Each structure stands twice: as structure tokens, then as C-alpha cells.
Amino acid sequence: MSERPIGIAILAMGGEGGGVLADWIVDLAEHEGYPAQTTSVPGVAQRTGATIYYVEFHPRALDVHDHAHEPVLSLVPTPGDVDIVLASELMEMGRAIQRGLVTPDRTTLIASTHRVYSMTEKTSMSDGRVDPRPFVAQAQKAAKHFVHADFARIAEQNGSVISAALFGALAGANVLPFSREQFEAAIKRAGVGVQSSLNAFAAGFATALAANSDTAQAKDQVPGDAARERGRRPFDIGSTNHPEIAALDRRIQSEFPAQAADILHRAVRRLADYQDVRYAQAYLDRLKPLRAADDVATYAVRGDDLLLAETARHLALWMSYEDTVRVAELKIRATRFARVRDEVKAAPEQLLHINEFLHPRIEEIADTLPATLGRWLLKPGPLRSMVERMTWRGRVVRTTSLRGFLMLYGVASLRGTRRRSLRYQREQVEIDAWLARTLRYAAHDYALALEIARSQRLVKGYGDTHARGMRNYRKIEAVLPLIARTVAPAARLKALCEAALADEEGVRLDALLDELRRNEGVSNAHAGHESVNVARAPVSSATP
Template sequence: MNDAASGRKDVAGAQRISIAILAMGGQGGGVLADWVVALAEAQGWAAQSTSVPGVAQRTGATIYYIEMAPIRAAAEPVFALMPTPGDVDVVMASELMEAARSVLRGLVTPAQTTLITSTHRAFAVAEKEKPGDGVGDPAVVSMATEFAARRLIAFDMEAIAKAEGSVISAAMFGALAATEALPFDRAAFESAIGASGTGVTSSLRAFATAFERTRQNPVEAVRRFPDKRFVAMPDTAGHPELDRLVARIRTTFPESVRSMLFTGVRRLVDYLDPDYALEYLDRMGMLFDIDRARGGDTRGFAFTAAAAKHVAIAMTYDDVTRVADLKIRESRKARVRVEVAAAEDTIVTTTEYFHPRANELCGALPKSWGEWIESRPEVFKVLDRVVNRGRRIRTNTVIGYLALAAVANFGKRRRGSLRHAREAAHREAWLTLAVQALETDYALGMEVLACRRLVKGYSDTHARGVSKFDRVMSAVPTLAKRDDGAVWLDRLKRAALADEDGTGLDGMLKTVASL
């Protein structure tokens, strides 16, 4: 590759190459920069590395900037301390949106820059805080980066690194080697990894896999949403009670809804017990009969399929016992160990943050007890002063683990709790409204079910979601009188998901009231 084609400049009589690496905390951006510098110096080049840290781990990536040039007797190269927009040869981004930010900063140019990016996502706070779908569209980013760069290398390097037991920096280094953007052969890159002396074997595996992937398929298509995957319904679950549930699904419901129902049953058995899952199937059987009577067979029983999803989620609401249960599960401990890349002989400590409130405690108590406390404001205030404070619990200690296990154990008696009674009543009111809407407008009935998306989360998040949901449901009787009622209800749902404080929803409800 000649100098003109690669976009390299001649500075003080020496060929200069500039590289910007954008990486988040824990992704090995500093290690990658060290490898690049060690590679250049081992080949007789002068190299300099600087870094500009982001504001925080996910609000801004650290930018590592490297300049290198051959050592010449005539003059010593003078390197810049930070990248200049429009004058960077190689940009390496550890995540897709970081690649987009590099384009916005002007670091990527179509005449000069080779852009190497992983296509996986690590969602930013601004994306996760949205009540609805706040995720940036990766397809738009992909098109923008392909247009902005002279050459684009984009595939899931994080997946390669995890599969090889390494970190993403090793995969990115392999992609860099395969582009030939640097005038060094593959062996020189591998020697730089070997000289580091840490995690060499796994890093070399990730390097090799990414190298071959870059040569064979340098750009992969990205999608905003992953493919939906359902666990295949088995012929037998290996337990009489579970086999009874599987048989009930197979004999009572049509093929088009069985996968969703089986997924719901698995969720409910895990949440409580097989009897709770049977209660779910009983309710779904009634909804299926209504769907069939309203001509659902001509629509693939779409109402039943939607209800199978949303009713299962509604029946597995998050409460303090559920949160405690999830935090002490062995599967979570295993996932944490993988995320922190802990060795088998390494002790991993986990500190959980709990901040229960009096109303959550009352909800976990038997219905009569919880109502008694809530009906006495002074007692409630005293209880809130005792429990309403943040607690940091180390689950790797005996006391910490037993404390959470005791809270989780209350979940077995969830059916008699105040929270369960209220959730069941709220759920039945919603399903009654959906059935009433279905009688006049199939699409409106579907939208009433879909509005359950508004109810999610735990504690204050759940309270805000229920408030929005109830306000949206209040418009259903009015919309049931209109031919375009389903369209308007969808607009209300989207308005409720668009902002946290509900300002847009208030405006939309006023519009509906004026129809």
C-alpha cells in the first residue's frame, strides 16, 4: 500500500501515521495503545501515546491517541498530543456508538481514515433512562460510518473476544493487523502481544480470529433488534406437574401461540410454582375462547398471542422478594464472574445496594397486616423511618447472604400478600377492558394489551408506570366509539413512553378528550 493511498503524510522527512482509539473503561484501551506503541518501537519507529479520559465510564470514552514515524538521522519527529479533526489515519472504536461519535468529532474522513469498530452495543445512560425505546438506531450509524470512512471494518469484536476468553482490545488489534494500515507484518503484531506477558494465549486466539474475520467478511449487517428466540416446547419436562402444563398447552391451544405460552409458563414456574403457571393457563384459556369467538382464527389468534406475553409479565411483577431472590442466585454469581473475567481461584465479592420503603414492606406482608399498617399514618411513618434508608449488603458473607435469602423466602407466600392482591385486581381490570374493546374492535383490543408495556420496573419506576398506564386506559371508553380508536390509543402509548414526566401524554389526552 503506497503512502498516497494510505493517506499518510510526510512530516520532517518521515512518514507519520496517526491512530485514535476510543474505548470505555474495562475494555483494555490502554493495553491496545501500549501494544501499538510497542509494535512501532520494535520495528525501529518512534512512537508517542497520549490519552484524554471521558467524563465517566459510559458518558464518554477515553481517547488514546498515537503518532508514529520511522526514526531518521536527519530530523527527530515532533508528535501532536491529541488528534486533529480531518487528520487521522486510523480510528478504532470499541463500540458502535463510539464510532458514531468519532464521525461527529470529525476524526473520520472519507479521503484518509480507516475506521475499525465493533458492532456490539453498550447502552448509554441516555438510552437506558427512556421509559420506552431510547436505543439509537444502529442501521443509521452503520450507513453513516460507511459513508464517512475511506475504509470500514465493522463486526462484533466483543463476541469474538468473549468466545476466546479474552478482551476486545485483542480482537481490535487483530483487525488492525489485517487491514495493513500499518507497514508491519502479522508476526510483528503477535510479538507485541507476546512481549506483554499477560493473557498471551487467549489474546493471540482473539487476535487470530479477528484477523481472519477482517480478511473474509470485514463488514457485517447490523440490526436494531435481535431475532426473537423461543425455547422449543419439549415432549416431556421430566416432572409430572410440569408435564401436565406442557400437555395443557399442546391440547388446548393452537400451534401459533404455543411457543409464547410455553415461555410464559417457564417464567411463572421460576417466579413462584407450577400451580401459579396453571392459574396463568386457566386465564389464557378463557381469553383464547373469547378470541376464537371474535374471529381470531382469521388473524392467527393474534390477541391470544399478545395476551400470552403481557399476562405472563404482569403476573411476574417485581417486588422486594423477587429482587432479593435474583441477587443471590448462582446463575447471577456465575455471570458476574464472567463479566469481571475472574479466574477460577479468584474470590469475587459482590456488594448489593438495597433501599426498601415502608410501602414495599407493607406490600410483602399478609394483606390484612399491610392494610392495617397503611390505615394508620403514624404507624406507617414510624415504620418508614426505620426501613427507608440505603443498605449495602455483601452477598459473599454469611450474614449478608442470609439476610437476602430471608427476604427472598417471603416470595413463597406471595399469594397472600397485599401487593399480590392489588396486582391481581389491577390485572383483571385491564384484561376486562381489553375484552370489552375486542368486542367492537379487534385492533383496539390488541392495543389495550400492548399498553401493558407502560407498567415496568420496581419501586418509583413501577409507580410512575402504573400512573401513566391508568391515565391511558381512562381514554379507552371514549376511543371505543371511534373507527380509528386503535390508532389513537397507540399514539397515547407512544406519548407515555416518550418522556418520563408525562408532559406529552397530558397533551395527547387533552386532544383525545376534544375529539
Template sequence: MFDSVVREKPLTIAILAMGGQGGGTLADWIVAVAEANGWHAQSTSVPGVAQRTGATLYYIEMLPPRDGRAPVLALMPTPGDVDVVIASELMEAGRSILRGLATPEKTLIITSIHRAYAVAEKEKPGLSIADPKAVNAAAGIAARRIIAFDMEQAARENGTVISAPLLGALAGAAALPFPRESFEAVISAGGKGTAASLKGFAAGFSLASSNELPELGRAPAERPPLPESLGRPALDQRLLRLRALPVEAQAVALAGLKRCIDFQDLAYGDDYLTRIEVLARLDDQHGGAGRGHGFTVAAAKYLANALTYDDVIGVADLKTRSARFARIAQDMKAGDDPIYLTEFMHPRGEEIVSLLPARLGRRVLAKPRLMAFIDARVNRGRHVETSTLSGFLQLYLVSGLRRWRRTLLRHETEMRHVETWLQLATGTLPANYDLARAVLAARRLIKGYSDTHARGLSKFDRVISMVPELQGREDGGQWMDRMIAAALKDEDGTALDGVMKTIREM
């Protein structure tokens, strides 16, 4: 605990929080607690660029009274001279370390270990998530003490925002020379939502004052075992088929089965399982047991993705589900207030024609002038207000085409592509197990719809075209993985060009 005797220097606190997390409220609470105990306190803030590209920095300085004179307090933190750093999200703790706010002799870091991904992490098509282990290692060196747990979860469980558990952690860590009752009194004076805030505060206080705190970086989650039941006899029959698969692939296959059934129906889920069973037998015939059944695991994951392709029907279905409206209302904390949603749509002629019966769609696609005519009339931005009856019905009727999906042109096209892809993977399996596994993994390049789907398909075709050159190489699977990673780095494919050139020159 900080000493409550006369201090020569202010007690300093830096708070890094994103928009909507209550960082300003947290700063106001801390100032109010200090003033309620007779201290002088001052807070300032510097907003970030946007809600997630830059957090807001709140800075607080406080001093007890001395000779009846008010102190002169600074407006900004000085690197190396901050007593407490409070971060509302794991990478914000890392940013505070990079900015020099934390020092090993002085600073207590209080941070949530959950992640809210930055724009730079989400905009890349591949895996661009920052490594939490780097923050864990840096914090262990840069800070005097660390308090870290999932404060977002604590807030969610208690129906409040993260600022309440953060304040509780600050109080529970004995970081300020004020009693718990002072913190609770300030929260209680807030009026609306105080009960939930007090519960969140208590959760943060309890976790921060205990000795059983997790590390900053979460360990990778283990795949859960299959449940005893899926709640319906028809689904439990499929569960028996899942248990017959290699144990390494069972959890992935269960997720894939659920996705296929949600995408279409039970019969579609059965088709998925039948394909996986065939691929698993081939895997065993070619030494899969000694390789962790990597081929079957890849098939379970990427075949589900391939069978549940993004189409106009699926998009319309997702946008008109009652669960989506309920989730948005909860996120917006709308209560009984009405919510108005506007969906931004930009269909191309190809998407409209893909909704036609397969035979008719092929005829239309074969006529360039007719396709140009259709595209000229539909290829423009539309704003569909799904909160109105007319707007909702537009998408609801499109989602109703789901029952005929298997007869439509888009489904025929996708299934033809799936068959070609699986034939290449199974044909490669006898000669090069790891390359066959990587061929399956290449399917991750295809995602989205419209222009995004077209770009992904183009990269997939380029990567797959290199299979003949990698067939005879023991490290062929590793090179295929490198091409996939490179293809996901940028839209124009510059990185992929470099890897392909290297392979051809070997």
C-alpha cells in the first residue's frame, strides 16, 4: 500500500481504455475517491485516433493536503514516473510498456487479459493477432507488480462495463491509501446502474486481493471431449458416427457438423460426415495414425468451410435471425428502446444469376450481353433497413431460397470445385502425406463472397498449381504452407509471387 503520510511527489495513475469501456467514468471515480478522503486530485485525457485504432489515455495525479496549499499537478505522465498503469485490454498494457510508462522499481500494472483486436489485426486475411506472450514477458521485466485477469468476463457476468472491475482491482491491490468503503460510496452515488457496478467492483476486488491470478498470456485451449448428448435423438445418432472418427479430429468434426446443419439441414450434415469417414479411412491406410491424423483433422475443418460457402442466401439468413437483433440490442444496451438497422448491400450480376436453377443459370452465364444487362441494373449500392417490414421481408424472402439451394447454380459450381479439390488431395496422399494435408489447408484462402471470393479463389488456384512441382519433395507440405501464409499477407499477391519464384528456382 502507498503510504498515507506527507508525500513530496504526487501519486500518479495512467489509464488506457478504448471507447465505450468507461475509461472516463473510471477516472472520475478515482478522482472522487481521492477528494472524498481529503486529497487534491486532477485528471486529464488525450483521446486516441478512433475507437480501436488508438486508446484514450487518462492521467490522474493526486496529493494529500499540505499546509493548506493546493498543489500544482501535471497534465501528462512522465515516462518512468507512473505509480499505477491500468489497461482495459491486454495489448494496451503492452502499449503502456512501449511508451515507457512502467518501470520495475515503481509501477503496478493492472490489466485485463482479454483481447479486443485492433484494426491492424483484423484487416489482414491471415492470422495477424499479436502474440500475448510478448506482453507477458515484457511486463514481467518492466513492472514492479502485475495484477491480470479477465475483467471483461467479470464485467459481463455482473451486467456492467469493465470500468467497475478495474476499479475493484485497483482497490483490491491496495494501490491507494483509501478504504474499500470509499470506493463503494463513490459508485453508489452514481445513481443508475449502481447495483451492477458494485457487483463488478466486488468481483475485481476479490480477484485482485487473492493470490491465484493467471498469467497475462492464456495457454492454448484444449479441444473439449465430445458431449454425452446433443439434446436431440436425431443429433445423437450423428454423435455415434463422430465417435468412430480418429479422436484427434472428433471435436473439429463436431463443429463442422453443426455448421453444415445450420447452413442447410440434417441431410447436408450427413453428407459432410460421409465424406469425412471416407477421408479418415484413406488417412489410416496411408499412415495417418503415426502422424496424428493430420489429414483427417484438416479435412474435418476445411471441408466444413467449403460446404458452407458464403452466398447471398446465407448472408440474408444471418441478417434476419432474431438472435442477431437480440445481440445487437444487448450490445447497444437498448433496453426497450427501438433499434434501427441499415444493411449495406452491393450485389453483382454474378450473385443474382447464381440464385437461378443450375441449368438456367448456365445458359444466362453463357450470354455476355445478357450478363452485362443484368449487371448494369443490379450492381450498385443499396441500403436495406431491416428494422422496417419492407426491408426485412426483402432479405427474409431471399433467405427462404435455402430449401432450393442444392438445385441452384452457385451450389453446383461450389460442389464441382470441392470434388476437384478433394481428388487432388487424395491423389497426392499416397506419395506425399504432408503435401496432401497442406492441399486441404489451402482451402482457407477461399472466403467471403463477391470480389473477396474472387480474389481468394484466384490465389487458391495459383497455390494449387504448384502441387506438381512439390510432389517429389519431402518438404513439399512445408512449402505449400509457406505459400498459403504468403497468399494471406496482402491482396495483390506480392508475397506469394516471391515464394512461388523461390520454389521454381530450387
């Protein structure tokens, strides 16, 4: 037998039906008389655990009982020898290319362009998301034929899992010796979720068919766009029909430039949802002085209004800082329960349990209390020791139980007393100081003021994350006068902020700060030496 088997590699993560997809392909081949087999190699935990499934079958239907002609099939994919690669996510596609499984002379690559972010992306102190565009560009070069779309969205729209949409794309790519009806028969023989799987199969088939005829539309081919759209959720409060929000919208239109309007409209809804409408009004009050700064800046001549827009964005984020009240409120929202139920695809008659691991530090507990009581709790003494002993291990709270729900509901109800809390007072002082610095530097160095506004990105999260960010922010804040005296202060401040986001330990930031102080010391010493020479010059010239 000189004909080589057809090799299909499937790269999928846990819960995406990669094994079901492999079984469908094997059942399809065997039912049509093609000797076939499948193997799987589980990977280490990456997101929900990546696995490579490998299917091989002979390219001609044979009598499988004729042992003289029964082929020997491989157990693992060999680089350069894979005909079809199916990837359930963009980074899995990248890994297939990196491993050499995709080659331009033979491989058809079918990949979903949606993203499931890795832990390194999620835990990054800055925006750690990987740009997907180079991956798509590389895939177009690496594969003989490349079919890509957001197959996760296609499956979701049809009430199924991504494996069914990818199976449809495999049929639509027309690279296997089977008809659409034979593909669909394999799904029917499996007998599980047949109708929803067939619906997703049909949508995946149409997508691949469109790609084959060069009529695919860009909206389904641009990676990440659909994921970003799915990530946008309207705030629970702040409909345009709400009279108080509508009044804020009118104020934005009359008092602020159109370039910043979109950010401001979103921000007032976010802050009204976070606290109340009065809090959103205070947000606009804080921004009015920045509007005047943009009016007199040369940047405003181009109509950019950069400083106002950037400050508005970061101010909204800072004023909606995460505290125990906010965390508790978000965990018990009906929209969250519905989203989790939808994600795990729980049937209406099934019970859903959600367990939360909560580990508040003594600082977070104190921050939630009224300022005087919070400061008292932070002082060393019996009360602090007792609270620390009670909370140091953390606890699991089931928010779907009455007891767990009421516990978090009680914490969330402290929203009305947030303005008296220790955390609120601290944050408002920091916010006012940040705005004052931004406005002060805007008068003589607009670019530096812009970077001061953006430095707020260092302050985020709660707990240890917030403590680290605030520590780095204050380190940079302390050297702003030194930065302002450098040759390119805006670029220097930007570099310091990027260093602060580079690592949790702050090693790079400390190194740059030390360098800045050393350079300032050398500069002062040099300036002092010159002033001494100038002072001595008249004396030496008067000497006989």
C-alpha cells in the first residue's frame, strides 16, 4: 500500500468537545469503510487544560477484515506530515504552527479566532493581552488553506459547543472524501444534543463554504472583535430614559467637547451604577477645570482634547475603585447568576451551585468600616489580633445558598455608607491630588500632564494588587519634580510607569528610579561646580 493515511490534529481545551469531535471523525470514516483510529495527549493545565487529539484514517475505503491490506496508523502527529489541523482557539492555533504541524504544502488549517485568555494575560499588571493579528498573518503564510472565524460565537448562537461548528467547517472546507449528509449522519448516530449540534454544524459549514469561495466577510474574520463585543455589558443603571441620567447627558453635550462625549456618557452610567447619580455629578464637576486646560493648549487646536479624554477615562476607573462592597455586589447580581448558568450550560431543571473563596485582609475589612473605626482596627492590639485570627485562612461562601447570599447581600448593602468609609476618604484624597498635579503641569508641559493622567493605570484592583500598585504610584509621584527637570519628562514618566507594570516586585522600577536620582545628583554637583567657578572668577582676575 503506497498511499499514506490522512492525518488530522485537533487542538482543544477542556470542555470544548475536542474528544467528541475526534469521535465524530472516526465514526464517520469507519462507517464509510475507512480504517481509522484516534489518540489523545493531554497537556498541562493551560487555561482549562489543552489536549491534542490525533485522528488518522486510510484515504481509500478498504475491507477492514482483510488483514493483508489493513494499514498501520500513527499514534501522534508528526511535524510536516499533518493534512488538517483544527484549533479551537487562536493561541492553540499558534501552538500548532509553532510545533510545525502546519505546513504550506499540505495543511488545511481551520481555527476559531476567539480568545480564552491565559493566566499570564489575566494576571498581568497592565494590559497583558496578546495581539492576535500577527497570529492570523503567520497562519495565512504557514497553511496551504486557512479557514478562520469566531466558531465559538457561531456555536453559542446555535446553543451548542464549538466542536460542532468546527465539524461543520471541516465539511465545508471540502478536504475529506465525504459528503455533507455523511458528516451529519455521524452527529445523528452519536445521539446527544443532535439538533443543536446540527444547527451549529450548518453554520460552520456555511462559514467555511464562504471562505472557499472568497466571499467571507471581514466582521467574522477579524480576531478579537467579537470577543471585545461580548465583553461589553451595559451598566445596570443609567438608561438614557432615566431622567437623572438624561440630565447628565444634556450637561455633557453642553459643557464638554464632542471628542470626549462617548467616554463621559459611559462614565456617568458606570459611576451611577457604582454609587449613585450624585457621585456621577461630582465626576463631571471634577473634570471641568481640565476642559479649560485643553482650551488653552496647542493640542486643542487639532481638536484632540486628549488631556480631558484621558483624564476622564482614568478618573472614572479610579472613582469606581474595587472594594469589598463592590465585589460583594457584583457577585450576587442576577445577571451574574444567569451568565454562569449560561456558561456551564445548565438545564432549567438543574441546580447550580456557585462557591466563592473569600480571603479579605485586615486592611480591606478596616477600609470598609467608618474611617474612625477603621483606623482603630488597624492599630496593633487585641481587636486586630482577634480579627486576623478569624480571617487568615479565608472561607468558602456558596452564593447560591440563602445563607451565603444574605452574607454578601449584607456587605453589598454598605454601599450607602461608603462615603464615610476609610477607603473612600483615602481614595478621594489621592484622586484630588492626582487631578491637581495634572492640571498644574498642563499649564507649561501638556505632554507631561497627559502622562500624569495616564499614570492612574498603576492603581487598580483590591487587596495585594491595589497595595502594590499604590506603592509604585507613590514612588513615581515622589520624583515628579525630578522628572520635570529632565530633557524629555513625558517620555521618562511613561518609561517609569511601564517599568512599574513590568513585574510585581518592582525591580525594574527601582532600578530606573535609582538611575534618575543618580543623574540628578551628578547634575546638581556639576551645576554647583560651575557656580563656584563663576564666583571665584573675579577674585582670580584681581590677583596680581
